[in-house]
Amino acid sequence: GDSVTQMEGPVTLSEEAFLTINCTYTATGYPSLFWYVQYPGEGLQLLLKATKADDKGSNKGFEATYRKETTSFHLEKGSVQVSDSAVYFCALSDLRGAQKLVFGQGTRLTINP
Amino acid sequence: DTAVSQTPKYLVTQMGNDKSIKCEQNLGHDTMYWYKQDSKKFLKIMFSYNNKELIINETVPNRFSPKSPDKAHLNLHINSLELGDSAVYFCASSQELRNIEAFFGQGTRLTVV
Numbered sequence: 723g724d725s726v727t728q729m730e731g732p733v734t735l736s737e738e739a740f741l742t743i744n745c746t747y748t749a750t751g752y753p754s755l756f757w758y759v760q761y762p763g764e765g766l767q768l769l770l771k772a773t774k775a776d777d778k779g780s781n782k783g784f785e786a787t788y789r790k791e792t793t794s795f796h797l798e799k800g801s802v803q804v805s806d807s808a809v810y811f812c813a814l815s816d817l818r819g820a821q822k823l824v825f826g827q828g829t830r831l832t833i834n835p
Numbered sequence: 836d837t838a839v840s841q842t843p844k845y846l847v848t849q850m851g852n853d854k855s856i857k858c859e860q861n862l863g864h865d866t867m868y869w870y871k872q873d874s875k876k877f878l879k880i881m882f883s884y885n886n887k888e889l890i891i892n893e894t895v896p897n898r899f900s901p902k903s904p905d906k907a908h909l910n911l912h913i914n915s916l917e918l919g920d921s922a923v924y925f926c927a928s929s930q931e932l933r934n935i936e937a938f939f940g941q942g943t944r945l946t947v948v
Contacts (some may be wrong), residue, residue: 738887756936765839765935765939766878809876815935822868823935825878 724749728826743797745812753814755795759811841940856911860927868911872923
C-alpha cells in the first residue's frame with residue numbers, strides 16, 4: 723500500500739539556520755504530495771502542496787519539490803525562526819487509490835533563539 | 836469563523852463509558868474524515884464520508900460509529916471505551932474526494948482512565 727517515510731526527529735536548530743526535513747513516499751498511482759504543520763495544541767494546517775512531478779510547492783518561506791525519480795518531497799527553508807517550532811507531517815493522496823491522506827510519522831522541529 | 840470545529844476539545848472518561856465527539860464544517864465541502872493521532876503523533880485515517888455516504892472504514896473496531904446527519908456534520912460515537920482509545924481525534928474536510936487538500940479541526944484529546 724501507499725506509505726510515507728520522514729526523517730526521524732526531533733530536530734533542533736538555531737534561529738536563521740537552514741532547514742531540511744526529508745520525505746520519501748511509495749505509491750502505486752499518481753499521488754499529490756503535501757506538507758502539513760501542527761503547532762502546539764492545534765490541529766494540522768496545510769503548509770504547501772504539489773500535484774505532479776517537478777512541481778514546487780511554497781509557502782511562508784518553506785519549499786518542497788515533487789521529485790518523481792527519487793520519490794521524494796523534501797521540505798526546506800533557508801532561515802528558520804523560533805515561530806517555526808512545530809511538528810511537520812509529509813503526506814500523500816493517491817488519485818487512483820483510496821481517497822485518503824497517508825501521513826508520515828511527523829518530525830518535531832524546535833528552533834532555539 | 837472556524838472552518839472545521841470539533842467539540843469537546845478535551846474529554847476525560849472512565850473505561851466502559853460511551854461518548855461522542857461532534858464535528859461541523861462551514862466550508863461547503865462534500866467530504867469529511869476522522870483521523871486518530873496516537874501518543875507518538877502518528878496520524879491514521881479512521882473514516883471518510885462523501886455527501887453523507889461512508890467511503891472509508893479503515894478496520895476500526897465497531898465500537899466506533901460515525902454518523903453524518905448532513906454533509907456539514909460528521910460525529911463520532913464510541914461505545915465501551917477502552918484505555919487504548921486514548922488519543923487525539925481530528926475531524927477534517929475536503930472539497931474533493933480525490934486530490935485531497937484537507938482542512939483539520941483543532942482536535943479532541945480523549946483520555947480514558
